[in-house]
Amino acid sequence: MQKQIRLNEDYQNQLRQEIEEASPFISDVTPVDILKAEYADNFKFSDCFEALQTRYKTVRRLRRDGNCFYRAYLFQTFEHFIINKTDTKQYLRFLKAIEGSKADLMALGYDEIAIEDFYDLFVAEVKKLPDISPAEAQQHLLKLLCNKEEAVYLIMYARFMTACYLKQNSILFEDFVGDVASFCMREVEAVDVECDHPQIIAITNYLGVGVEINSVGPKGNLEVIKLPEDADFDQGFRAKLLYVPGHYDALYQ
Amino acid sequence: MNSNAERRLLKDLKKMEAENENSGITATPDDDSLFRWRAVIFGPEDTEWEGGVFRLVLEFTDEYPNKAPKVKFLTKMYHPNIYNDGSICLDILSSMWSPVYDISSILTSIQSLLCDPNTKSPANNEAAELFSKNYKEYVQRVKEVVEASLLDDE
Numbered sequence: 001m002q003k004q005i006r007l008n009e010d011y012q013n014q015l016r017q018e019i020e021e022a023s024p025f026i027s028d029v030t031p032v033d034i035l036k037a038e039y040a041d042n043f044k045f046s047d048c049f050e051a052l053q054t055r056y057k058t059v060r061r062l063r064r065d066g067n068c069f070y071r072a073y074l075f076q077t078f079e080h081f082i083i084n085k086t087d088t089k090q091y092l093r094f095l096k097a098i099e100g101s102k103a104d105l106m107a108l109g110y111d112e113i114a115i116e117d118f119y120d121l122f123v124a125e126v127k128k129l130p131d132i133s134p135a136e137a138q139q140h141l142l143k144l145l146c147n148k149e150e151a152v153y154l155i156m157y158a159r160f161m162t163a164c165y166l167k168q169n170s171i172l173f174e175d176f177v178g179d180v181a182s183f184c185m186r187e188v189e190a191v192d193v194e195c196d197h198p199q200i201i202a203i204t205n206y207l208g209v210g211v212e213i214n215s216v217g218p219k220g221n222l223e224v225i226k227l228p229e230d231a232d233f234d235q236g237f238r239a240k241l242l243y244v245p246g247h248y249d250a251l252y253q
Numbered sequence: 254m255n256s257n258a259e260r261r262l263l264k265d266l267k268k269m270e271a272e273n274e275n276s277g278i279t280a281t282p283d284d285d286s287l288f289r290w291r292a293v294i295f296g297p298e299d300t301e302w303e304g305g306v307f308r309l310v311l312e313f314t315d316e317y318p319n320k321a322p323k324v325k326f327l328t329k330m331y332h333p334n335i336y337n338d339g340s341i342c343l344d345i346l347s348s349m350w351s352p353v354y355d356i357s358s359i360l361t362s363i364q365s366l367l368c369d370p371n372t373k374s375p376a377n378n379e380a381a382e383l384f385s386k387n388y389k390e391y392v393q394r395v396k397e398v399v400e401a402s403l404l405d406d407e
Contacts, residue, residue, distance in 0.1 A: 009347075113264040114318070114353045117257060152319045153257075156352055189351040191319060 019064060025146035026075055027061040029252055035059060039244070051222035052214060056240065056251040064247055066192035069200065070158045072250040075145050076239040077209050081129045082137040090236040091130070093208040098126055101161050101206075108167050110160070118157035121150060156191070158203060163188045165202035173198055194246065200227050209236065214251060215243040258317045262287050265356040278360040280311070288313045290322075292360055296399055300368045301392045305399035309339075309363070311356065318352035321345070324359065328405050331398045333370040333381035341366070342376040 032053055039045040060075070062068035081091050102119045106112060125144065132140050145151045163184040166173055170180035177183040177198050188199055204210045210226060210233035217223030226238065240251040255263070262282065269280050280292035290311040296302030308327040314320055324346055326339035334342045345354055345362055354362075375381035383391040 110353065111268075111355065113261070113268055114355060117261060118352070148316070149257075152316075156319065160353075185351070186349065189353055190349045191351060 016065075023061065023063050025063045025065075025151065026071060026142060026250075029058040029060055032056055032059050032251075034061075035242070035249075045216050045244070047220040048216050048222040052242070055214070055222075055224075056242075056253055058252040059242060060250040060252070062247070062249050066194050067155050069195035069241070069248045070155045070203075071145055071151070072241055072248050073203070073209075073211065073239050074154060074158060075141055076241075076250050077207070077237070078126075078129055078141055078144075079137050080209075080237045080239075081126075082132045082140070083134045084237070085130060085134075087237065090208065093236075095126055097207050098123055098161070101157075101164060104164050104168065105160060108164060115157075115160055118153050118160060121153045122157040125150070125154065159188050161206050162195075162199050162203040165206035166198065169202075173202075195248075197227070204228055204233070208233075210234075210238040211241055212238045213241050213243050213248075256315055258313065258315045259287055261318050262313060262356075268355060269357055272357060276357075276361070278357070278364060280356050280360060288315075288317075290356065292356075294360060294364050294367075296402075297364060297368055301395045302367050302399060305402045307402055308405070309360075311359070318355070321347065321350035321354075322356075322359070324363070328402045329398055331377070331380055331394045332367065333372050333375045333377055333384050334366060335380075336376040340376070342371075342374055 035052075036046065036049050039049075060072070062072050077094070081087065081094070102112075102115060105115050105119075145154065166177075166180050166184055166188065173180055173183075177187075183198075187193055187196070200211060200213075205228055210228055213225045213227065215223050215225070226233070240253075242249045242251050266282065277295040277297065278292065280290050283289045283291065290313075292309040292311060294307045294309065296305030296307070306328075307330065310325050310327055312323040314322075324341055326335060326341065328339075330339065336342065341363060343362065343366055345351070345359070370381070370384055372381045372385055380391065380394070383394065
């Protein structure tokens with residue numbers, strides 16, 4: 001039985017490696033038609049596809065490695081700040097949240113040595129955004145967020161900030177997720193663990209950048225959910241995502 | 254320039270030196286590699302593990318702290334979650350790994366695992382069964398490895 005468990009682990013590692021080699025971390029922008037073919041068997045999806053197509057023309061596919069939400073969210077948010085240099089209000093709000101995050105985390109009991117390398121890199125990369133020319137946005141971000149070095153640190157720090165908001169506001173979340181500290185351990189801070197609504201509510205509120213999630217509704221209709229719901233977030237940029245169970249991709253108009 | 258992993262390992266070392274004089278764990282890197290550490294966990298007082306001196310080895314890669322180290326007991330153990338070869342079945346060392354853990358917290362978790370085994374995912378079936386069904390015999394077997402650990406000074 002011990003052998004069996006280890007074989008299973010080996011098998012899972014092998015599967016993971018195969019997935020990795022089959023797809024890039026973030027694809028180039030591709031016409032949304034590609035989704036139609038991919039989900040041809042899913043009749044609910046094909047019904048709502050036309051509605052999706054009227055809203056979005058292209059998509060960036062994300063690798064299914066447990067980090068797709070965080071990677072897509074960081075990509076679109078960074079991209080927004082590179083391209084829209086005039087959106088200083090939201091950028092400064094974003095930068096301020098990030099600059100305050102190390103103190104916030106330490107106040108919650110995080111050890112400085114565990115977070116500082118992640119924090120330093122995240123702050124440095126966010127501060128670079130205004131100096132990057134819009135023409136270089138794609139090249140810069142594909143390089144930054146598609147590797148096993150910086151990207152790992154940036155995504156992990158996004159997880160820390162998610163946990164930070166969840167813990168600071170534990171009273172709002174404990175009815176849904178149970179003990180917030182153990183939820184963060186299991187479902188937020190563990191490497192490569194997938195992201196669900198509570199995490200999305202947390203990171204978007206913490207950073208002041210919302211998301212708009214497009215998915216297939218229960219009746220086969222296109223469902224568009226905004227998180228956080230507050231109209232305040234409509235004033236600023238929201239990342240545009242496509243959700244199919246267990247996976248997020250990034251959408252473009 | 255040191256890699257991220259090396260810088261972090263040096264910080265872990267500093268923390269070990271500062272914090273763990275009386276905590277029943279010690280760990281130091283090998284002279285020739287910062288990526289291989291030897292550690293000792295002392296059996297917690299007032300438990301069946303009291304008096305034991307258990308040696309471990311921790312192996313890190315350049316992906317630390319984003320990947321867990323490999324941790325193994327060198328001392329012969331008898332525990333529901335420790336394999337015969339000394340490897341440890343502990344969630345934070347596999348699927349639940351996070352960079353929030355450092356060497357000190359890894360060893361502290363292993364130390365608490367000694368007295369608080371998880372019999373749902375046994376690595377040593379016999380030990381798991383004795384722990385649940387014949388605790389007295391289990392304690393006896395643990396005391397044997399505790400005694401043997403004192404003679405085991407490689």
